[in-house]
Amino acid sequence: xxxxxxxxxxxxxxxxxxxxxxxxxxxxxxxxxxxxxxxxxxxxxxxxxxxxxxxxxxxxxxxxxxxxxxxxxxxxxxxxxxxxxxxxxxxxxxxxxxxxxxxxxxxxxxxxxxxxxxxxxxxxxxxxxxxxxxxxxxxxxxxxxxxxxxxxxxxxxxxxxxxxxxxxxxxxxxxxxxxxxxxxxxxxxxxxxxxxxxxxxxxxxxxxxxxxxxxxxxxxxxxxxxxxxxxxxxxxxxxxxxxxxxxxxxxxxxxxxxxxxxxxxxxxxxxxxxxxxxxxxxxxxxxxxxxxxxxxxxxxxxxxxxxxxxxxxxxxxxxxxxxxxxxxxxxxxxxxxxxxxxxxxxxxxxxxxxxxxxxxxxxxxxxxxxxxxxxxxxxxxxxxxxxxxxxxxxxxxxxxxxxxxxxxxxxxxxxxxxxxxxxxxxxxxxxxxxxxxxxxxxxxxxxxxxxxxxxxxxxxxxxxxxxxxxxxxxxxxxxxxxxxxxxxxxxxxxxxxxxxxxxxxxxxxxxxxxxxxxxxxxxxxxxxxx
Amino acid sequence: xxxxxxxxxxxxxxxxxxxxxxxxxxxxxxxxxxxxxxxxxxxxxxxxxxxxxxxxxxxxxxxxxxx
Numbered sequence: 001x002x003x004x005x006x007x008x009x010x011x012x013x014x015x016x017x018x019x020x021x022x023x024x025x026x027x028x029x030x031x032x033x034x035x036x037x038x039x040x041x042x043x044x045x046x047x048x049x050x051x052x053x054x055x056x057x058x059x060x061x062x063x064x065x066x067x068x069x070x071x072x073x074x075x076x077x078x079x080x081x082x083x084x085x086x087x088x089x090x091x092x093x094x095x096x097x098x099x100x101x102x103x104x105x106x107x108x109x110x111x112x113x114x115x116x117x118x119x120x121x122x123x124x125x126x127x128x129x130x131x132x133x134x135x136x137x138x139x140x141x142x143x144x145x146x147x148x149x150x151x152x153x154x155x156x157x158x159x160x161x162x163x164x165x166x167x168x169x170x171x172x173x174x175x176x177x178x179x180x181x182x183x184x185x186x187x188x189x190x191x192x193x194x195x196x197x198x199x200x201x202x203x204x205x206x207x208x209x210x211x212x213x214x215x216x217x218x219x220x221x222x223x224x225x226x227x228x229x230x231x232x233x234x235x236x237x238x239x240x241x242x243x244x245x246x247x248x249x250x251x252x253x254x255x256x257x258x259x260x261x262x263x264x265x266x267x268x269x270x271x272x273x274x275x276x277x278x279x280x281x282x283x284x285x286x287x288x289x290x291x292x293x294x295x296x297x298x299x300x301x302x303x304x305x306x307x308x309x310x311x312x313x314x315x316x317x318x319x320x321x322x323x324x325x326x327x328x329x330x331x332x333x334x335x336x337x338x339x340x341x342x343x344x345x346x347x348x349x350x351x352x353x354x355x356x357x358x359x360x361x362x363x364x365x366x367x368x369x370x371x372x373x374x375x376x377x378x379x380x381x382x383x384x385x386x387x388x389x390x391x392x393x394x395x396x397x398x399x400x401x402x403x404x405x406x407x408x409x410x411x412x413x414x415x416x417x418x419x420x421x422x423x424x425x426x427x428x429x430x431x432x433x434x435x436x437x438x439x440x441x442x443x444x445x446x447x448x449x450x451x452x453x454x455x456x457x458x459x460x461x462x463x464x465x466x467x468x469x470x471x472x473x474x475x476x477x478x479x480x481x482x483x484x485x486x487x488x489x490x491x492x493x494x495x496x497x498x499x500x501x502x503x504x505x506x507x508x509x510x511x512x513x514x515x516x517x518x519x520x521x522x523x524x525x526x527x528x529x530x
Numbered sequence: 531x532x533x534x535x536x537x538x539x540x541x542x543x544x545x546x547x548x549x550x551x552x553x554x555x556x557x558x559x560x561x562x563x564x565x566x567x568x569x570x571x572x573x574x575x576x577x578x579x580x581x582x583x584x585x586x587x588x589x590x591x592x593x594x595x596x597x
Contacts, residue, residue, distance in 0.1 A: 050573035175546075182553060188564035188574060195570040245584050249550075252577045256557075260574075 026243045027167040029218030031174070032321040034251055035314045036114045037215035039291030040386045042258060042283035045208025047198025049279070050191075052205065053255040056212035057248045059449060062442025063397050064219060064244035065420045066404045068237050071223040072418045073407075074498070075232035075505045078335040079223035080400045085339060087403030087410065090489040091475075094341040096399040098471035100220060100332055101363070102464070103392035107217075107325030108367035109374065110385040111318045112144040117289025117382075118314040121297075121307075131286045131379065138375045142368060144322070149364035152326045154353050166320060173313055174250055180302045181257045181295070191260030194279055198259075207456035210390045210449050211383075215251045217393045218321075220328065233507050237418035254292070258282055263298035285379040290314070325367070330359035340490055343478050377459075387457040391464030394450035401443035409433050413517040414498055415510040496527055543592045550585030554578045 038049075045052040070083045078085075080100055085093025113130075116137060120128035130137040200208065226232045263278045270276045270284070278298070282291045293314055296306035334356050337346040350357040370388070374381035407414075412433045423434035454461045479486050495518055502511035518525045558578025565571035 050577075054573050054576060175549075179549065179553060182557065186557075188561045191561070191574060192565050192568070192570045245580075245587065249577070249580050249584055252573065252580060256574055256577050 026218070026221045026240070027170065027246070029221040029321060029324050030216065030243070030247050031167065031170050031250075032111065032114075032314075032317040033215045033217055033247075034174075034254055035118070035292050035318060036110060036289075036386075037212060037251070038254055038258060038295075039282060039288035040211050040214065040383060041208050041255070042279055042291065043285070043288050043383070044200070044204050044211060044283075046200045046204065046279070046283065047195045047259065048200050048205050048208060049212075050195075050252065050255040050259055052208035052212040053215065053251045055209045055445075056216060056449065057251055059213065059442060059445035060216035061244060061248060062420075062438055062445060063216070063400070064240060066400055066436075066439060066442060067219045067223060068240040068244075069416060069418050069420050070400070070404060070407070071226040071240070072233045072236040073414050073416045074501060075223075075226035075229065075236070075507075076501055077224050077227040077331060079220040079332070080396045080403075081332060081336060081341075082223070082339075083407070084396075084399045084403040085341070085489075086494060087406035088399070089487075090339070090341060090485070091487045092399055092402075093339070094336065094471070094475050095468065096396045096403075097332055097336045097341060098468060098475075099392045099396040099399075101329055101471075102467050103217060103389060103396065104325045104329035104332065105363050105366045106370060106385055106389045106392060107328070108145055108148065108322050108364065109141070109370045110382075110389055111322035111325065112141045112148075112367075113371075113374070113382060113385065114289050115144065115315045115318040115322060116140050118293055118311045118318060121290045121293045121311040129286070130289065130381070134375065134378075138371070141371055144319070145364055145367050145371065148323050148326045149360055152323070152330065152360050153350060153355055153357050166317065169313070170317055171246070173310070176302075177292070177296045177299065177306070177310070178250070178253050178257065180299050181261060182253075184300045184302075185261040185263065185298070186257055187260055187262055190262060191256060194259040194277060198277065198279065203456055206452040210394070210452040210456060211386050212251075213393055213446075213449050214386055214389050216247060217389065218324075220332075221324070224328070224331065230506055232505050233415075233417035233510055254295070258291070258295060261295070261298070264300045264303050265298060285382075289382050326360060326364060329363035330356045333359040333363065340479075340482065340484055341475065343474075373463075384459050387453070387460030388463055388467075390449070391453050391457065391460045392467075394446055394453050395464070395468070397446045398443065398450055401439055401446060404436060404439045405443070408436060408439075411494065411498075413495075413514060413521070415502075415513045417510065495525075499527060540592060543588055547585045547587075547589035547592065550581045550588070552585075554581030554583070554585060557581065 041052050042049045067079075071079075074083065074086065076082055081093055081097030084096035116128050117130065119125045120130070120137075127133050127136055128140055226236055229235050259279050261278060267276060267278050267281045270280070281287060282294055287294050290311065293306070293310045296310040297303045299306060333342055333346040336342040337344050346356065346359045346362075348358050349355060370385065374384045377384045409428050412428075412431045419434065420436050420438045422437040424437060426433050426435050453464070476486055484490055499511055499514060499518075502508075502514060515525075515527075555578065558575055561571050561574030561578060565574065
């Protein structure tokens with residue numbers, strides 16, 4: 001069958017990512033999140049930090065499964081924006097993409113802030129501490145953002161091999177901290193005591209849950225990697241499930257360990273001179289941006305090494321994540337402009353370096369502006385960035401769940417090598433469809449987190465929606481100028497596009513299966529060759 | 531022979547799987563023994579079970595791959 005169909009050659013990314021490459025690409029992005037999220041969540045959720053991570057973790061499993069199914073079925077770069085545009089149309093596709101862009105720009109600033117925070121844990125670099133030297137802290141982060149922008153313009157970015165190396169070290173290091181921490185410092189009675197004495201009120205718990213989702217942001221990488229993975233329908237599900245489980249366990253383990261550990265060194269008294277529990281000390285503003293390093297340095301004996309090793313390692317990991325924000329934002333903007341969701345200026349590449357220079361400049365400038373706003377918040381600057389990060393993630397993930405359900409109904413013919421479990425068999429417009437119950441549960445879970453963000457984040461509930469309104473204004477002006485429908489979609493032939501996508505991905509069996517189904521539905525279906 | 535088929539890789543995965551199984555079981559038993567049937571026990575029990583599950587999954591995958 002495949003010989004009957006010849007597909008127009010299209011310029012596409014080389015498919016050279018292996019199963020480990022696909023895993024490490026995702027891990028390099030999501031694995032760093034716990035280094036940022038732990039301190040933030042403990043700061044607000046206190047004794048219920050593990051409950052906050054558990055709730056967000058269960059929602060994350062649903063999100064992860066949704067991304068796995070969609071990335072394996074539609075292996076193209078663009079991620080959430082592409083899935084939503086395909087399932088729900090151009091306007092909502094733009095909203096999802098714009099929310100992801102918010103996340104990527106925040107990602108640049110938040111992780112650069114975290115990188116400097118971890119370095120400041122080293123005694124020789126204490127001058128970088130946000131609390132004691134705020135101006136030095138600000139200018140160092142600003143320089144990091146400027147340097148990343150310059151590196152991305154000249155086209156230097158981490159390779160898959162480098163990502164794989166860092167991910168391997170990271171999995172090993174996080175496992176080592178976890179194993180030694182549980183072996184030498186964990187006491188279940190301290191965990192129960194912390195939960196009983198430090199239980200937050202409902203408002204704080206909702207705030208903690210909404211911040212805990214930060215720990216699981218970065219699943220876009222799975223779909224970005226999909227376009228460069230050979231046989232993505234086979235490889236993506238295998239690597240994604242392993243990635244989802246690993247990240248979930250690390251988040252649950254670190255939160256339980258933080259609440260239930262007996263530190264090696266006596267915990268310093270608080271600012272008022274009162275004794276405080278270790279988890280309380282971790283969640284204070286001076287430790288929020290380096291919580292994992294503080295925790296690791298309190299593991300007996302290993303802490304002597306960890307006091308130097310974990311800050312350097314954490315800073316490296318966070319710098320890579322910050323860089324993935326620069327790279328990711330320019331790639332999403334490029335993809336959106338290709339589908340006429342953003343002006344074509346975002347597609348423009350540098351004459352010499354062949355990189356999307358305008359996108360990089362625009363989004364790094366936005367990241368710098370966010371840094372200024374965060375710095376103006378004083379001690380709460382880190383939390384401010386976390387608020388916006390949570391808003392962007394919750395908004396885009398909510399739309400991805402609706403897109404998953406819509407695509408199951410509108411596009412039942414596309415072969416899905418991996419399907420989220422627990423489906424309801426239904427008939428819709430004469431076709432048999434599988435309604436994803438887990439998708440529905442995930443939708444309500446992430447919607448609850450979005451509501452928590454809007455209810456509890458004083459700045460996030462204003463700045464997040466303002467970002468969306470700003471984007472909609474740009475979209476409206478651009479679409480009206482181009483004489484394209486504002487709320488409707490530009491005409492596209494998704495069936496033929498899908499055949500092309502599967503052909504380019506090397507999934508020839510799936511392509512044949514799809515063509516057979518399309519021919520069974522419409523005997524006149526043919527694909528023109530060029 | 532690829533790295534995934536090497537003895538070192540298989541040994542590492544088996545060790546890793548066993549480590550998670552033992553650690554998960556220990557956390558589960560300890561939390562259950564200390565906290566009993568209280569609400570506060572839930573996150574610890576879930577963690578123990580999840581670690582045990584991940585270890586068992588890795589071990590099973592490795593054995594399936596080898597055979």
